[in-house]
Amino acid sequence: MAVGVILKEAVKWVALTFGKDVLFAMKDALEHQWRRVFATRNILILGPKQSGKSSLLQYLTSGRPYEIVDGEIRAPAPTALAAIVDRKFALDKGNWLRLKRDVPGDLDLRDAWAQAITDLQPHGVVYMIDGRRSDADLRADVRDIRDAVLAHCATSAGHLATLHVFVNFADHWAASVTERRRRLRLVREELDEVTAGSHTWAALRLGASATQLDPNKKSWEDAERALHHFGADLTG
Numbered sequence: 001m002a003v004g005v006i007l008k009e010a011v012k013w014v015a016l017t018f019g020k021d022v023l024f025a026m027k028d029a030l031e032h033q034w035r036r037v038f039a040t041r042n043i044l045i046l047g048p049k050q051s052g053k054s055s056l057l058q059y060l061t062s063g064r065p066y067e068i069v070d071g072e073i074r075a076p077a078p079t080a081l082a083a084i085v086d087r088k089f090a091l092d093k094g095n096w097l098r099l100k101r102d103v104p105g106d107l108d109l110r111d112a113w114a115q116a117i118t119d120l121q122p123h124g125v126v127y128m129i130d131g132r133r134s135d136a137d138l139r140a141d142v143r144d145i146r147d148a149v150l151a152h153c154a155t156s157a158g159h160l161a162t163l164h165v166f167v168n169f170a171d172h173w174a175a176s177v178t179e180r181r182r183r184l185r186l187v188r189e190e191l192d193e194v195t196a197g198s199h200t201w202a203a204l205r206l207g208a209s210a211t212q213l214d215p216n217k218k219s220w221e222d223a224e225r226a227l228h229h230f231g232a233d234l235t236g
């Protein structure tokens with residue numbers, strides 16, 4: 001879709017893939033409650049492949065973590081990242097032209113994140129990981145946040161207020177209350193470690209929540225709760 005068309009249809013526009021795999025939603029496209037919770041802040045949803053980024057954005061826009069097309073659940077397209085931006089940001093043609101140039105479809109996942117962080121200067125980042133992975137892999141996923149996310153925010157330290165890790169697929173990994181607590185503690189520990197000893201990130205509000213966005217379920221309270229926590233840290 002040409003940039004001009006996007007701008008003309010901005011009011012109706014829900015989300016689109018930009019280049020190959022960058023998903024954008026304008027704040028107006030979110031369900032009312034989330035528009036209020038997130039206020040005017042720009043948000044990025046990042047995370048490794050198949051961690052649930054598209055499902056989370058879909059949940060925010062429709063209240064369900066999947067898209068129905070012709071009566072069937074449509075498999076989400078690959079996304080390097082999802083961004084939630086303000087109408088003001090969306091209507092500034094320069095932003096789109098820059099993003100289009102900077103985020104070509106064949107860009108590496110982390111390069112796309114770096115570019116989006118630089119261009120959007122997000123106030124909040126949701127970093128999704130797949131909680132079904134081993135303890136060691138989960139720790140490694142969280143450690144990645146330093147180089148893949150925070151390193152690019154360093155020059156605009158005033159902007160990023162909060163970073164929450166959503167440990168997704170809780171329908172698989174959080175079988176017992178004990179296991180749920182243990183894994184969240186592990187993630188939280190590693191997350192504190194990532195920012196420890198850095199003056200730049202001393203005031204950054206961190207969070208770790210269990211979420212599930214299983215398309216076969218009827219409700220997603222964990223995700224709702226996690227998003228409210230994130231929203232409170234975002235605007236608080």
Ligand SMILES: Nc1nc2c(ncn2[C@@H]2O[C@H](COP(=O)(O)OP(=O)(O)OP(=O)(O)O)[C@@H](O)[C@H]2O)c(=O)[nH]1
Pocket residue numbers: 047048049050051052053054055056066075076077078079080168169170171172211212213214215
């Ligand atoms: N059971 C279950 N399935 C999930 C959950 N979250 C996402 N899924 C499914 O897992 C698959 C991957 O989710 P996506 O939302 O596409 O993840 P993504 O990070 O956008 O993936 P890529 O864009 O390919 O990197 C989809 O088929 C989702 O329906 C979850 O918490 N539980």
Ligand SMILES: [Mg+2]
Pocket residue numbers: 053054055076077078079080
């Ligand atoms: Mg996706």
